[in-house]
Amino acid sequence: MNRSEFHRGLKGGIVIALSSAPFAVLFGAVAADNGLSVAEAALMSATVYAGASQLVGIELFGHHVAPWLVILSVFAVNFRHILYSAALAKYIGHFTPVQKFFTFFLLTDPQFAESVKTGEAGKTVSFTWYIAFGMAVYFPWLFFSIVGVYFGKMIGDPKTFAIDVLLPIYFLGLVMGFRRKPGFYPTVIASAFGSVLGYHFVGSPWHVSIGAAVGVLVAALLPLQSTPVPVTAASEVES
Amino acid sequence: MGFELSTEMTLLIIAAAIATYMTRIGGFLLITRMKTIPPRMEQALNAVPAAVLTTLVAPAFFTSGWDVKIAMLAAMLVGLRYPGLIMLAGGWVAAMACRHLIGL
Numbered sequence: 001m002n003r004s005e006f007h008r009g010l011k012g013g014i015v016i017a018l019s020s021a022p023f024a025v026l027f028g029a030v031a032a033d034n035g036l037s038v039a040e041a042a043l044m045s046a047t048v049y050a051g052a053s054q055l056v057g058i059e060l061f062g063h064h065v066a067p068w069l070v071i072l073s074v075f076a077v078n079f080r081h082i083l084y085s086a087a088l089a090k091y092i093g094h095f096t097p098v099q100k101f102f103t104f105f106l107l108t109d110p111q112f113a114e115s116v117k118t119g120e121a122g123k124t125v126s127f128t129w130y131i132a133f134g135m136a137v138y139f140p141w142l143f144f145s146i147v148g149v150y151f152g153k154m155i156g157d158p159k160t161f162a163i164d165v166l167l168p169i170y171f172l173g174l175v176m177g178f179r180r181k182p183g184f185y186p187t188v189i190a191s192a193f194g195s196v197l198g199y200h201f202v203g204s205p206w207h208v209s210i211g212a213a214v215g216v217l218v219a220a221l222l223p224l225q226s227t228p229v230p231v232t233a234a235s236e237v238e239s
Numbered sequence: 240m241g242f243e244l245s246t247e248m249t250l251l252i253i254a255a256a257i258a259t260y261m262t263r264i265g266g267f268l269l270i271t272r273m274k275t276i277p278p279r280m281e282q283a284l285n286a287v288p289a290a291v292l293t294t295l296v297a298p299a300f301f302t303s304g305w306d307v308k309i310a311m312l313a314a315m316l317v318g319l320r321y322p323g324l325i326m327l328a329g330g331w332v333a334a335m336a337c338r339h340l341i342g343l
Contacts, residue, residue, distance in 0.1 A: 015323070015324060015327075019327070036248065037241050037242060037243050037244065037245075038241070038242055039241075039242045039243065039244050040244055040245070040248050040249070040252065043244065043249065043252050044252045044255070044256075047252060047253065047255075047256035048252065048255050048256045048259050049256075049259070050259050053255070053259060057251075057255050061248075061251065067247075067250075067251050067254070070251060070255070071251070071254045071255055071258050072258075074255040074258050074259060075258040075259075075261070075262060078258070078259045078262040078263070079262055080262075080291045081259070081262040081263045081265075081266070082262050082265045082266040082269075083266055083284075083287045083291060084263070084266065084287065084291070085262075085263055085264055085265060085266035085267035085268075085270075086266030086267060086269060086270040086284055086287075087266070087284045087285070087287040087288065088266075088267065089266070089267050089270045089271055100267075104260065104263040104264040104267065105260060105263065107263045109291075109292065109295065112288065113288055113292060116288050159338065160338075161335075162310070162331050162334035162335045162338060164307075165306075165307055165310045165311070165330055165331065165334040166327060166330075166331065168295070168296055168299040168300070168307070168311060169310065169311060169314045169326065169327055169330040169331075170323070170327060171292050171295045171296045171299075172296045172311060172314060172315060172318070173314070173318050173323045173326050173327065174288070174292050175289055175292045175293055175296055176315065176318050176319070177323075178288055178289045181285065181286075181289065183282070183285075183286060184289055187286045187289050187290050187293075188289050188290070188293045190290075191289070191290040191291075191293035191294055191297070192293050192294075192296075192297035194294070195293065195294035195297050195298050196297050196298055196301050198294075199298040199301075199302065204298075207294060207298055208291070208294045208295065210294075211290070211291075211293065211294030211297070211298075212287075212290050212291040212294050214290075215286060215289070215290025215291075215293060215294075216283045216286050216287060216290045217283070218286075219282055219283050219285070219286030219290065220279045220280070220282055220283035220286075221279075222282065224278055224279065224282060225282065
């Protein structure tokens with residue numbers, strides 16, 4: 001346990017918890033609208049713990065779609081996490097199996113982005129930081145989902161207080177954080193094109209997988225960077 | 240809106256949770272079973288964060304109104320110089336100004 005790592009994790013996580021709170025409330029409200037009980041909505045937030053796919057699952061359930069199709073859709077919306085856990089592998093080799101179990105359970109978009117940012121800066125991704133960050137996002141997500149079941153309809157239009165712009169801006173900030181990496185611009189332009197076209201011609205949420213696939217494919221086809229990532233001595237010790 | 244858990248819904252939720260967990264651990268299991276990672280694959284994996292996160296940003300920009308577009312552009316300019324929280328605040332102020340002062 002490292003106290004400063006723990007605090008750094010909590011601090012980072014709380015920012016995410018606040019910007020994702022409106023979406024948790026939205027989920028709770030939609031869940032209640034589709035006939036879920038408080039316990040069911042809470043169970044979903046506690047076990048699935050993936051915003052967009054929770055909303056998709058609830059919507060489809062509300063439309064009486066066959067259960068296997070609901071599950072398949074949840075899997076498809078979350079498909080990007082396969083890429084996340086593959087890309088995260090080189091930073092968490094020092095975690096124990098039990099730590100890895102929790103690590104993957106908590107692997108959300110912001111958790112992934114912040115972990116990679118830490119790892120790429122040559123710093124060790126410590127489990128203490130990771131779990132503190134994860135808990136600071138997880139419990140508020142659960143709490144605000146339950147709030148949404150009760151008060152979803154009372155909160156009104158999130159646009160009035162411009163809460164709806166926070167998450168896209170937050171993700172924009174994460175993207176910009178990678179702008180000095182080799183191949184950044186071709187990747188981002190390809191991914192932007194792919195996702196916007198996917199959004200128009202195929203529809204949400206498929207545009208995420210389509211855009212990501214296009215971006216990653218372009219990155220793979222770029223001229224190879226001959227400089228291997230330097231493994232500094234600092235990243236080997238500590239934690 | 241009670242506290243009851245129906246069997247059908249509980250099973251559906253647990254199945255969704257397992258499907259989600261499989262995506263979260265799947266890439267790790269695949270990659271750690273490979274002896275060596277080809278350089279092109281390594282390069283592709285390094286592009287994952289920017290590629291995936293862009294798909295959460297670009298459609299939000301292109302499909303929304305001028306209020307959100309201006310807020311995101313303002314945030315981007317702030318983000319070139321300042322850290323995330325200030326960037327978030329800058330975008331939020333721009334969105335509030337667009338909606339309540341200009342009426343976009």
